[in-house]
Structures are given as C-alpha cells and as structure tokens.
Amino acid sequence: MPSDQNLDALTRRLKDFAEARQWSRFHTPRNLAMALGGEVGELLAELQWLSEDEAVELVRAGPHRERVVDEVADVATYLLRFCDVLDIDLVQAVARRIEQNEQRLPVQHVTGRAVRTRELQDGSALADRGPLPTS
C-alpha cells in the first residue's frame, strides 16, 4: 500500500478491477511474482535485438514506444498488486533502499564504476572488478 495519493488511487483501481472480475484469488504473492516475471520478459523482448542507439531512437515515439509504455504499465500493475496484497508501502520501501545504498555506496568509492548489489553484500564489489567499467 503505497503512501502516495496517486499511487494509492491506482492501487485501489487495480484492486477494484481484480475484485470485479473475481480475480483476487489468483493474486497470490507467488502468482503475482510470476506475472511480474512474465511482463518483464515482454519488456526485454521489445528491446532484445536493438542496438543501444536504436533502443533510444525507437522508443522516442511511434508504435514501438506504445508497446514499451504498455509493457512498463503491465510491470507496474503487477508490482502494485504485489505490494497491495502483501501490504508493502512501495514508496517507503524505495526511500529506505536509497538510504541503505547511500551508506553502502559512498560517492567517493564507486564513482564511475558499475557495481552490482550482490557484490556489495558479499564485499567483493570494491575488490575484484578492477577498473573495468570506470568512466
């Protein structure tokens, strides 16, 4: 349940939409996570054969943009349903995560270097990647 008026309203509409169709019983945490995986797969599929430049160019306007926006909406839909069902405040969760990451990823240590969250967790982030994706 996001602490946000517009998100709250969307979350409520998505819940009403599901309830009006008697779909609530399908919307279990695991099912919604799978549906989220399915929609992210569709988003990946929209971008899979494009160069970086084509991706930016194509998604600027036209039918390709429409498809990408729709996939983004589908991802968000299942994410909001997941949060609603498990009573997770999405905005607060992200805000908390930013604070954690500000601690774990101090600017002076990671500037210009791509770092994966898992590497941070096991302490390998600042060691074995070398100068690789440094700016």
Added chain:
Amino acid sequence: MPSDQNLDALTRRLKDFAEARQWSRFHTPRNLAMALGGEVGELLAELQWLSEDEAVELVRAGPHRERVVDEVADVATYLLRFCDVLDIDLVQAVARRIEQNEQRLPVQHVTGRAVRTRELQDGSALADRGPLPTS
C-alpha cells in the same frame, strides 16, 4: 517521469543518486531493462520453494519480509529509472492500461476466469481456455 508528487521526488532522488556516482551512462534503456530482469529474478528466488501458505506467512514479518521488501524496492528502482530515462509517465501509463483493459476485459465475460494478456491480443482468450480456472 511520473505525474505524482512522491513518485516524482523518488525519481529525482534516484537520478541524483546515479549522477553523483557518474552512473548515468550505464543507465541506458536496455541496461535498465536487464537490471529489472535481474531484480525480478531475485524476487522470484525469494518465493521459489515456498508453498502459497508459506509465502503469505513468511512475508508477514521477520527477515524474509525484509528481503522481499528490498527486492520490491530494487524492482521499483529500476522501473522508475527506466521511465525517467525514456520520459515515460508511469502513473499515466498504468491509468491508460486500466482503461484499455476495462474495454478488453468486460466484467461479464471474464469473471472468475484467469486470462492472459496475449490471449486477449490474439482473440483466443475467450475461446480455448475453457472453464479452467473458473471460480
């Protein structure tokens, strides 16, 4: 760019976070879609061996809930970055999608039946699934 004050603020913080670390050049549409896929994978992994009941029970509180909330935050983070980079209004995209789905999925046709978006697109939704997941 979501049309929502709190989401706007989060989107801005996530952008500032990336820019302070000179990570903006990594945040291309394709890279962010891949990162989104990685984070949804982590969410799936949290739920993969659980029964439906265990999933609900475990995510109610405790360390398992913490991990799920963190994964949800990571998914949302890359989704918001993706929208920011491509100038997609997430709230508006979801609202538009709900309206489309209200047209395509009229209550009287789909009540109690699980339906996949793709089936709707190719017209098979209301035909070949039979009475399967009917309530």
Added chain:
Amino acid sequence: MPSDQNLDALTRRLKDFAEARQWSRFHTPRNLAMALGGEVGELLAELQWLSEDEAVELVRAGPHRERVVDEVADVATYLLRFCDVLDIDLVQAVARRIEQNEQRLPVQHVTGRAVRTRELQDGSALADRGPLPTS
C-alpha cells in the same frame, strides 16, 4: 527426458542429487519455472552494465567467464529438472521447434531482419517493423 545420452545422464544425476537431499517435493513445475527465472536473472545481472564489446571481451576468460558459465549451468540445471518432472524430451522439443520455424520464417522473407516470435504468431512480423534492423 531428453533423447540424448549425455543429457540423459545429466538429467539422471540432477534427479539423484535432488532425491538424495529429499528435494523432489520442492521440484514442482511452477517452482522450477520460478527458479529458472531466478537464474536467468542472475545471468542478466552479469551482463547488465557491460557494452557489447565488454561482454564479449570479459566472458572470454577469467573470473567473469567463470561466473557466466556457472549461471548458464544453473539455468540448464533447472531447465533439465523441469523437463524431467514433466517428461518433456528437450532435444525433440527443440528439433520440432526448428522445423516449425523453418516453415514460419522462410529465408527469403526474413533475411537480415530481427523478428520476434510473437509477431509471427499474430501476423504482424512482416508488416509493421519496417526496414528497422535490416542488414
């Protein structure tokens, strides 16, 4: 159950591995599909911040190659378990799919153009993409 001696042997070893640990009851179709999603997410995460050139270069040798090979093995592991549990002959399934695709994607129509399977299914493949990813 793949029709292939080495794959058969691997499938058998993976089954024995699971059974020795009393994990068979976790290896349901849905759980294994979720685990597959989790492992593909890890593979995506290995490649998410790299340029195309870096991806090829980094995966040539060294620790990055080790990680990618391990993720590939994890993906294959859950795919083989999934096929075993549902009695799907993986080699035959791929062979059949190639034959289908040879029919659906005749060389003279698609040469040099990226095409998505879904577009083929709904007939839009040869129409709306335009000359986009043409060679």
Added chain:
Amino acid sequence: MPSDQNLDALTRRLKDFAEARQWSRFHTPRNLAMALGGEVGELLAELQWLSEDEAVELVRAGPHRERVVDEVADVATYLLRFCDVLDIDLVQAVARRIEQNEQRLPVQHVTGRAVRTRELQDGSALADRGPLPTS
C-alpha cells in the same frame, strides 16, 4: 559448444538457421541473454495463474502442454545459441556445477531443506532459514 552428439547437432542446426537468415549479428551475448529472459517470461506466464495441481494436470497433455513444450524449446534455443556464441560447453558446465554443489551441499546438512545458491555463497544458508521448509 556442448560435448554431446545430439546437442552438438542441435547447436549446429540453430547456428545454420540463424546464419541462413543473416541473424548472427543479432546474436550477441547480451541480446541472447535478453531473449532468454523473454522466453522464460513466457514460460512463467503459462503457469502463473495455476495451482500446483492444475499445473501438473494441464501440462500432462493437450494444448497447454504444447505451449509449455514450445516455451521450453525456445528457452533451450537461446541457451544453446548463447553457449555457442561464447564457446561454452553446456554439458561440461552442468557436470562441473553438480560436483561443486555436491561439495557445498552435503547430504547430511541440507536434507529436506530448501536452500538458495546465494545463501550458500554468503554462508547464511545453514543459519537463518531455520527449520522452515524442512520435510
């Protein structure tokens, strides 16, 4: 490049298929990983609204089985292309992974307990999960 006669033959056919259509240039490591993510998403979508019992029942025969087998074939296709492009021996990779896991997951420590690979990596596997999914 799998060390397996049938897999070798499939890998070769998939390569020939791509080359005949001048698709090799699309088959970069990152693109293929994204395509893999897309196909796993489609597999998840086939199972997302089903109960465990329905999943087993529906995939036993009929049109639902056809769709699942096709998705499995698509996942395998991109996995084999990925291995071919990066010269990874898939059978050997899985065999090596089984040996690693036999070391890391001794029968006496993990019997009947669901364990995630990441937990093994960071040492938390045998600690914080508690007796949860114990048989």
